[in-house]
Amino acid sequence: MTRLNTEQLLEDNNTQDPLAIATLKLNHKALSDVDGLFVFKNLEKLDLTFNNLTSLEGLKCCTNLKWLCVVQNKLESLKGIEGLSKLTVLNVGKNKLQSMDEIRPLIGLCALILNDNEISSICKLDQMKNLNTLVLSRNPIHSIGDSLFKVKSMKKLSFSNCKLQSIDSSLKSCTELKELRLAHNEIKMLPHDLAHNKKLLNLDLGNNVLMRWSDLKVLSSLGNLRNLNLQGNPIAESAKLDKKIRRLLPGLRVLNARPIDKYIQNEKDKRSDKDDDTSVKKPELKKEKKDGKLKMDTQMDLFSQGSDGELDHADDIDMEKELKHKKRKMDKFTQEKKEISSLDDKRDHGKLNPTGDTAKDKKSSKQKRAKTDSEPSSLHTKVEKQKKKTKKGGEGQVDVIDDTEAPFEQLFGGDSVEDMDSGHGKVTEKAVEDTNSVANLVSFAANRKESKKSHSRSARLQLPPVVEIGMGGASTWDDE
Numbered sequence: 001m002t003r004l005n006t007e008q009l010l011e012d013n014n015t016q017d018p019l020a021i022a023t024l025k026l027n028h029k030a031l032s033d034v035d036g037l038f039v040f041k042n043l044e045k046l047d048l049t050f051n052n053l054t055s056l057e058g059l060k061c062c063t064n065l066k067w068l069c070v071v072q073n074k075l076e077s078l079k080g081i082e083g084l085s086k087l088t089v090l091n092v093g094k095n096k097l098q099s100m101d102e103i104r105p106l107i108g109l110c111a112l113i114l115n116d117n118e119i120s121s122i123c124k125l126d127q128m129k130n131l132n133t134l135v136l137s138r139n140p141i142h143s144i145g146d147s148l149f150k151v152k153s154m155k156k157l158s159f160s161n162c163k164l165q166s167i168d169s170s171l172k173s174c175t176e177l178k179e180l181r182l183a184h185n186e187i188k189m190l191p192h193d194l195a196h197n198k199k200l201l202n203l204d205l206g207n208n209v210l211m212r213w214s215d216l217k218v219l220s221s222l223g224n225l226r227n228l229n230l231q232g233n234p235i236a237e238s239a240k241l242d243k244k245i246r247r248l249l250p251g252l253r254v255l256n257a258r259p260i261d262k263y264i265q266n267e268k269d270k271r272s273d274k275d276d277d278t279s280v281k282k283p284e285l286k287k288e289k290k291d292g293k294l295k296m297d298t299q300m301d302l303f304s305q306g307s308d309g310e311l312d313h314a315d316d317i318d319m320e321k322e323l324k325h326k327k328r329k330m331d332k333f334t335q336e337k338k339e340i341s342s343l344d345d346k347r348d349h350g351k352l353n354p355t356g357d358t359a360k361d362k363k364s365s366k367q368k369r370a371k372t373d374s375e376p377s378s379l380h381t382k383v384e385k386q387k388k389k390t391k392k393g394g395e396g397q398v399d400v401i402d403d404t405e406a407p408f409e410q411l412f413g414g415d416s417v418e419d420m421d422s423g424h425g426k427v428t429e430k431a432v433e434d435t436n437s438v439a440n441l442v443s444f445a446a447n448r449k450e451s452k453k454s455h456s457r458s459a460r461l462q463l464p465p466v467v468e469i470g471m472g473g474a475s476t477w478d479d480e
Contacts, residue, residue, distance in 0.1 A: 002029060002052075004036035027051070034058035048073065056080035070095070078102035093117070093135070114139070115158070122147035129153060137161050137181065144170035152176060160184055160204065169193040183207050183229065188215070195221035206256075207232030213244065220248050227254040 004026075006018070013021050018039040027049035034053065037043065038061040045067040046059075053073040057080040059065065067089045068081070075095040081087070082102055088110045090103065097117040103109070104123055111133040112125075119139040124147050125131060132153050137160040144167060148154065154174040158181040165186045171177065172193045180197070183206040190210075200222050210216065210233040219225065228245065230236045236256065245255055253260055 002031050004031060004034055004058075006036045006039060009036075037062055059084065081106070088130075099123075121145075124149075126150040132156065132176075134158070144168075146170065149173050155179065157181070167191060167194075172196050175199070178202065180204070183232075190215055190218050192218055194218050198222065198224065200225055202227040204229045205233065206230065209233065210235050213238075216245075216248075219245075222249070223251060225249050225252060228252060229256055231256045 009021075009024065010016055010018065015021065019042050021040055022042055023045040024037075024040065024043060025047045027047050029051055031048065031051040031053060033055065034048065035058040037046075037058055041061060042064055043062045044064055046062070046065060046069070048068075048070045050072045051070075053070060053075060056070065056075065056078065059068075059080050060083055063083060064086060065084050066086050068084070068087060069089075069091040071091055072094045075092060075097060078092065078097065078100070079102055081090070082105050084106065085108060087106050088108055090106065090109060090111070091113040093113050094116040097114065097119055099121075100114060100119055101123050103112065104125075104127070107127045108130065109128050110130050112128075112131065113133070113135040115135050115137045117139055119136065120141060122136065122141065122144060125134070126149055128151065130153055131151055132155040134148075134154065134156070135158045137158045139162055141159065141162040141164065143164070144159070148157075148170055150173055152173055152175055155176050156179040157171070157174065157177060158179075160181040160183040162185055164182065165188065167182065167187065168191055171180070173196075175196055176199060177197045178199055179202040180200060181202075181204045183204045185208050187205065187208040188210065189212075190205075195218055198221065201224060203219075203222070203225060204227075206229040210230065212235065216230075216235070219228070228249065230241070230245075235241060242255060246252060246260065
């Protein structure tokens with residue numbers, strides 16, 4: 001048995017005046033009583049964790065106490081603290097308390113922690129207007145009753161590892177509640193009155209006896225819920241539960257201790273949709289290519305017949321001039337071809353000398369024919385090169401969207417954006433949406449590949465938010 005030595009305390013705190021001491025830390029001292037603390041009348045914070053205390057009677061004179069922790073002692077009663085009206089935090093966890101009636105006069109309490117005791121009933125707490133944290137986990141409590149009626153300030157509440165079979169309407173008044181722990185009980189259903197707790201962020205219902213989906217439908221009223229645990233319930237064995245819960249609570253971030261990375265999931269869905277869209281449009285792209293080839297063949301036929309065929313896209317003036325120039329050359333070669341045919345006719349009728357001139361003309365004729373035949377192919381090749389050059393130039397104009405070093409003015413400099421591949425099939429356009437609410441300024445991605453690059457880059461920037469306390473993060477409660 002160890003008694004408190006007042007003189008030693010004064011020496012340890014380098015003072016001879018007990019009224020000058022506001023904080024004392026006396027944990028792991030094997031103390032059996034605290035009778036000597038009556039002289040420390042200005043004491044505000046006292047830590048008596050891990051001692052052998054069986055009574056708190058010696059604290060009656062410490063009326064200025066605001067913070068008291070007596071965890072891991074041998075207390076069977078809280079007698080002696082009734083007059084500590086300035087207490088805001090009281091932690092008496094891991095003792096042998098059977099009742100909590102002594103705390104009723106402490107109406108200034110903000111946090112009351114009584115986990116791991118032998119308390120079987122909860123006294124009325126309706127006078128505690130500032131109480132925001134109540135921890136009663138691991139106590140043989142069967143019912144909450146009306147103990148929390150009118151306690152509107154409650155934000156964190158733990159009844160895990162008790163013997164609760166229902167919560168009925170006991171939490172109806174706790175409209176500010178953000179964390180509720182009810183794991184390891186015998187709860188069979190969630191009451192409709194739980195819908196009043198709309199600010200709930202963290203709800204632990206693990207290891208209860210919830211069996212039916214209808215018992216969980218009230219969760220749809222908890223739109224702010226971020227962390228939900230249903231592990232250990234019969235209903236959690238359903239393979240479809242996760243999908244149903246996510247549909248019911250789209251804002252949920254953690255389900256059954258597993259993070260729901262909805263940002264990455266959304267990106268996967270979008271990529272999947274894009275792949276489907278691409279597969280659908282492949283036949284259309286093939287058709288457009290085929291149509292483009294037919295158009296080019298038609299133009300070549302018109303040129304060979306000496307026709308005045310018009311270009312399909314008159315806006316490209318340079319290409320039109322070049323094609324007209326080629327047309328004139330084609331007319332010239334056509335005329336030469338006719339002359340060759342005329343020479344062949346003369347030879348066939350014997351009008352020329354069969355030994356000399358005919359052989360020369362025949363050789364000349366073959367050379368001219370080869371040159372004439374190669375001309376359309378050459379023309380076709382040049383046209384294709386011109387198309388690629390035009391397209392490449394257009395792409396260069398749009399690549400600035402993906403250039404991280406490009407000035408902002410370059411991205412949103414024009415009032416309109418022209419067709420990047422006029423006359424050769426429209427380029428797939430994807431608007432870069434309004435940035436920072438800049439009105440009427442829109443740019444376009446040049447093709448699907450570039451759009452996908454930009455999209456994947458923005459996806460990497462959309463990192464999931466840091467999980468905070470009360471939203472699935474580590475709790476600061478001393479009830480674990």
